[in-house]
Each structure stands twice: as structure tokens, then as C-alpha cells.
Amino acid sequence: xxxxxxxxxxxxxxxxxxxxxxxxxxxxxxxxxxxxxxxxxxxxxxxxxxxxxxxxxxxxxxxxxxxxxxxxxxxxxxxxxxxxxxxxxxxxxxxxxxxxxxxxxxxxxxxxxx
Amino acid sequence: xxxxxxxxxxxxxxxxxxxxxxxxxxxxxxxxxxxxxxxxxxxxxxxxxxxxxxxxxxxxxxxxxxxxxxxxxxxxxxxxxxxxxxxxxxxxxxxxxxxxxxxxxxxxxxxxxxxxxx
Numbered sequence: 001x002x003x004x005x006x007x008x009x010x011x012x013x014x015x016x017x018x019x020x021x022x023x024x025x026x027x028x029x030x031x032x033x034x035x036x037x038x039x040x041x042x043x044x045x046x047x048x049x050x051x052x053x054x055x056x057x058x059x060x061x062x063x064x065x066x067x068x069x070x071x072x073x074x075x076x077x078x079x080x081x082x083x084x085x086x087x088x089x090x091x092x093x094x095x096x097x098x099x100x101x102x103x104x105x106x107x108x109x110x111x112x113x114x
Numbered sequence: 115x116x117x118x119x120x121x122x123x124x125x126x127x128x129x130x131x132x133x134x135x136x137x138x139x140x141x142x143x144x145x146x147x148x149x150x151x152x153x154x155x156x157x158x159x160x161x162x163x164x165x166x167x168x169x170x171x172x173x174x175x176x177x178x179x180x181x182x183x184x185x186x187x188x189x190x191x192x193x194x195x196x197x198x199x200x201x202x203x204x205x206x207x208x209x210x211x212x213x214x215x216x217x218x219x220x221x222x223x224x225x226x227x228x229x230x231x232x
Contacts, residue, residue, distance in 0.1 A: 032218045043118075043204055043223035051218045089157065093219055094170070100145040100208040100219040101170045104157040 002027045006090050006105035013112050019077040021108045023064075023090035026071065031092040033057075033066050033073040034102070038087045047075075047088070080112045116140065118207050118224035126230045132193040135227045139186050139207030145169075145219060146188040148180060151202040151226070160203075163188055195231045202226045 007022040025033065032051045036044040048057030053068035062077045073090060087107045094101040119138045127133050139146050147170075148160040159172040163182035180190040186207070192199055206221040 030216070034221075036223075043225045044206075046220065046222065049218070049220065051212065051216075099170050100147045100162045100164070100206070100221060101159050101172075102147070102149075102157075102206075102221060103159070106156045 002031065002092060002094060002103050004090050004092055004103055004105035006088075006108050009087075009107070010109040010111055013080055013110070015082055015112055015114050016079045017112075019075070019080045019084075019110070021075040021088055021090075021110070023073045023075065023105060024071050025073065025090075025092050027092055029094075031094070033064070034091045034093075035062070035064055035073070035075050036089045036091060036104075038089065038107075040086075044089065080110070082112045082114055085110055085112045118205060118222055120203075120205050120224040120227050122227060123225065124228045124230075126232065127195050128232055129195055129197060131195050132191060133195060133229060134189055134191045135203055135205075135229075137188045137190075137205030137207075137224060139188070139205075140209075140222055143207035143209060143222075144186055145208035145210065146182055146186065147206045147208065147221060148188070148190050149204045149206065150174075151204055152200075157204075160190065192229075197231050200229060200231045202228050 003026045034049045035047040037047045048059040050057040050066035056065045090105040091102045121136045145164045147162040162170040166182045177193045182188045204226045206223045208219040
């Protein structure tokens, strides 16, 4: 079945460092890809999305490109801030059924130190 | 627009009891999905409702059930609670974008209900 694999965490960076969180997927059909962020004690917030191959999603300085040839959707940010500390989840929609079902990776905890 | 709301936020139950959680989606969203989040299993899909019909179901036992009302509000019920049901239960409502046959379900999550089973 469809699945998402994220790099293991936690990831610890200094403020203003470059961030990459790797995400690869296995899917049938034509899934859409998402990054969600979860702050302590809160639900998930949609960070960015891409709906087809070569699409680039971007928001709040974060970017990710839907790479069909490498089945990847890596999250990047050029300069992280302490406020970016959170858990990040890569997810794909169920491409075979095209409904409101998301399959998530295991999450990557990011800690940014001043 | 108001976001997705879930009630209650926190709940403590004992084994064998049953529990009902409620979710009010964003106005105009017809799809509501439920997820269970635990440290060990991560985020797992429970089920999805669309226009009062269950359209998708995850790999959970029959003790987990749900329904959706005509105003799109949804409830999920867990009967005969077990210790392993302790989790954060998240509800999401979907904004459907794109052309028919190539829709994307952009999901917006509520804050969750933290269920503790003792």
C-alpha cells in the first residue's frame, strides 16, 4: 500500500541555519503531497502542498518540490528561526481513491537553538 | 471563517467505558476525517465521512465508529475502551479543490481531543 518515509529526528539546528527534512513516498495513482507542522499541544497546520509532479509548494519561507522520478518531497528552508521548532509531518493523499484520507510519515522533530 | 472545533479537549475514562467525541468542520466543508495520534504508531487514519456517508475506513476494530450529520458535524464513538486507546484524536475537514476526477482534499485540523484511558 501507499506509504511515506521521513528522515529520523530529532534535528537540532542553530538559528539561521539551512534546513532539509527528507521525505520519500510509495504510491499508486497520482497522489497529492503535503507538509504539516504540529506545535506542542496543538493540532496539525497545513504548511504547504503540491498536487502534481514538478509542482513546488511554498509558504513562510519553506519550500518542497514534488519529484516523481525520485518519489521525494523534501522540505527546505534557507534560514530557520527558534519559532520554527516543532514536529513536521510529510503526508500524501490516497491517490487511488482520491478522498479525504491522508497517509503520514512518522514525523520529524526540529529544535532550533538561538 | 472559524476553524475546526473539537469537544471535549480532554477526557479521562476507565477501561470498558465508551466515549463520544465531537467535531465541527469549517463552514462549507463536507468531508470530515478522523485520525488517531500516538507516540508509538504515529498518525493513523480512522475514517472519513462525506455527505453523511462513510467513504473510507482505516484498519481499526469495530469498536471505533462514527457518523456525520446533515450539517456536516461529525462524531466518533469508541466502545469498550482499552488502555491502548489512549491517544490524541484529531478531526480534519477538507476543502476540495481542482477539477472533477483530479480533486485535492486540503485538510484542516482541529486541536484534537486528548483521551486518557485508565
